[in-house]
Amino acid sequence: MSDIIHLLPDAIANQIAAGEVVQRPASALKELMENAxxxxxxxxxxxxxxxxxxxxQxxxxxxxxxxxxxRMSFERHATSKIRTSEDLFAIRTFGFRGEALASIAAVAQVEMKTKQRGAELGTLIQVEGSDVKKQEPVATTEGTSIAVKNLFFNVPARRNFLKSNPVEMRHLVDEFQRVALSYPEVAFSFYQNDMEFFNLTSGKLSHRIVGIFGKNYQGNLVTxxxxxPHLKVKGYIGKPESAKKSRGEQxxxxxxxxxxxxYLHHAVVNAYEGLIPADAHPFYVLFLEIDPTHIDINVHPTKTEIKFDDERTVYAVIRSAIKQALGAHHVMPGLDFSLDVNFTENWKKGDSGSQAVHQEHRYTGQDERGDTAYKQYQSPTFKRPSVSGWEKLFEGGELLNQASKVSSSTDAQDDIDVLTFPSKANEEPSKSPLVFPDPQEMGTGAVFQVDGNFIVAQMSSGLVIIDQQTAHERVLYERYQRQLTKAAGASQRCLFPQHVQLNPADFVLVMDIKQELHQLGFLIEEFGKDTILIQGIPADTPMKNEKALFEGLLEQFKHFKSELSLDTRENLAxxxxxxSSIRRGTKLNAAEMESMVGQLFACQNPNYGLSGNKTFVKLDLHKIQAFFTK
Structure with missing residues (x-):
């Protein structure tokens, strides 16, 4: 029997390697920027x-x-980073395996122009499908220019699997942002079809973050x-109010x-516990500096996953750093020891301690007499009331008067006004949480609201209890689906059009779904670089804050896109x-509740909401009767 095992030709081997390294245009861009x-x-x-x-390019x-x-840079496993096996555990640069250019050249037409500093001439090399077509001297500027043309020209099946231009563009922008964030001291620019997307000058990390994500982040960054000894952490985190439902800015x-x-993302989210909702993700750009011998970066073809030899310690340090940053910048509530009754009692025992406390809160203004006659600004202090004369509290009708006289006679020398603020915690609970209608309105089909969340409707066979927010989401979802199918969404013009400043990635996303937004009733148009103008919104949407509505829609769209596998129209609906659905706790009148009930049962699938929860439950007369019989 003849032998059947043989070596692969270099061209096929390079294409197989390219399948791991070059998955889409963004993969090629990442490799080229890291080489630069x-x-x-x-x-x-x-x-x-x-x-x-x-x-x-x-x-x-x-x-x-x-x-x-x-010439050697296009050969497989040709690198300037690795000499011995020990070098694999001390890597501080990006490319080191020597597969990037060889893999890209196997599935594209590549042209390289490079020139060393101080040299008179540079070198031009053209490669197509791993074949060198041209190599000659050329006059060029110092540095390197690599142009990758017609990616996957010789692998049509791979090219057919590429997504639409806006989708691939978002991946390109994501890779560009990651490299640009990692080196704020390097100037970067990005052009798509001769249109400028980014022009980032060299500077501080905070300037780079604002340059990439927009001026809205300028006031939301916390150092x-x-x-x-084991790990150094530096960077910026976002304030809790800037947290978003969708991931992508971590x-x-x-x-x-x-x-x-x-695992490390969980450390950051855990540090925000109690400050952001459970399904929100905070913004952060964190740089970890660790000895390369304690990590292994060669565990993934794209090198975006690494292994730590002590991951728990890294987790604890990151969590501690985030908590300390939030506390130091007064984002988390802190303790005010001037309000502690124990500290106050001890300070009041000595004159020196009392003067020191008062001096801290003193306003040092002077009147015309030259002394400090202004009243001291103090923190409110807790005073232990005198218990003398307690017998008089039981002598009859002057309980409060006697108590106030005792207190005022004891503390008259301090002459401090005490303000009492009412609290709902001290109020008596409501006798009944139900909102009942007028008995005269309780006829057949009458509806009423419970706790601002549920609608109770009377039917001939009993009662139906409806979750108003879940039901409204179902009604609106089916309505928007019909509008997207028929392209018949009505719009209401804004009296004062509002402009929305977006980051480049979100702007590309909006332009990608612009047609679907128009079918829903949104009238938007470009208004300068990365800015859109909202001229109109869907007709059945309350005209409150068009900008907040659109930003919320975009954020929700990105959240569903990352969590669910939905097409664009389904996701938008x-x-x-x-x-745009009503929120929990919204009070509705009888007409609004009756309209909600009618619209819900006119839906194709009225039983369940968008998250799979029930929209209503029924209590028939037999079940109600069973509550009162044994």
Whole structure:
């Protein structure tokens, strides 16, 4: 029997390797930008056409390559980073396996121009499908320029699996943002079809965050630093009010390399416990600096997952750093020891202690007599009331008067006004949580509301109890689905159109779903760079805050997109129904409740809401009668 095992040709082997390294245009962009950073570039320019399918070009001002290095860079497993096996455990750069350019050149047409600093001429190399087509000297600027054209031109099946241009564009923007965040000292620019998306100058990390995500983040950043012998943490976290339902603005960098780690993400979320809702995700950009010998980065083809030798310690340090940052910037409630009764009693025993406490809250103004005659500004203090004369409390009708006289005679020398603020905690609970209608209105089909959350309707066979928010979401969802199918959404014009500033990734997303938004009734148009103008909203939506409605819709859309596998129309209908439905606790009049009941039972599927919960339950007469019989 003849032998059947043989070596793969280089072209096929390179294409197999490319399947791991180059999954889409964004993968190629990531590899090229990381190579530019490793080359010591101070400025990186990215040009993209047709969402990377036609062209991805990265130009840098790094140190460039010689003729031999330029030729060797396209060979498999050719690298300048690894000499011995020990080097694998001390890696601080990005590319090191020597597969990036070889894999990209196997599935695209690549043109490289590179020139070393101080050299007279550079080198031009053109490669198509791993075949070198041209190699010659060329006059070019110092640094390296690599253009990747017609990605997957020789693998049509892979090209057919690429998504639409807006989807691929979002992936390109995501990869660009990650590299740009990891090196704020490097200037970056990004152009799509000759239109500028980013122009980031070198500077501080806070400036880079604002430059990428918009000016809305300028007042929501909290500095986070922690220095331990095992790990150093630095970066910025977002204030609790800036937390969002969708993930996507959470960044971990280990030795300036972007990673994904759900375990460390849980450490951050755990530090926000009690400050944000359970389903919200805080913003953070955190840099972890650790000895490379304590991590293993070569566990994933894209190197976005790494292993720590002591992950629990890293978890504890990150959680502690986040809690300390939130407390230091007064984001978390702190303790005011001036309000402690024990401290107050001890301070009042000595004159020196009392003067020190009062001096801390003193306003040092002077009147015309030259002394400090202004009243001291003090923290409210708790005083232990005198118990002398307690027998008089039981002598009859002057209980409060006697108590006030005793207290005022004891503390008259302090002359401090005491203000009492009412609290609902001291109020008597309501005798009945039900909101009953007038008995004269209780006829056949009468409805009433319970606790502002449930609608109770009378039927011939008993009662039906409806969850008003879940029911309204179902009604709106089916309505928006019909509008998207028939493209017949009515709009109401805004009296004062509002503009919404978006980050580039969200702007691309909005442009991608612009047609579907118009079918729902939104009238939007571009209004400058990364800005849209809201001219109208769906006709059946309350005209309250159009900007908040649109931003909430976009956030809900991204949340559903990351959590559920839905097409664009289904996602939009769900998102708008969730955001424009009535909230729990909303009081409704009889006409509104009757309309809600009628619309719910006119739906195709009135039994369940968008999250799978029941919209109503029925209590028939037999079940009600069973409550009162043995």
């Amino acid at each position: 950073i490793d080359a010591g570039a101070t400025s990186v320019k990215v040009l993209v056409k047709d969402a990377g399918k036609t062209l991805i 990265v130009m840098d001002d790094g140190k460039g390559m010689s003729l031999t290095d330029a 986070c630093t922690e220095d331990t 960044f971990f960098f280990v030795n300036n390399r972007y990673i994904r780690n759900n 769900r998102s708008l129904a969730r955001r």
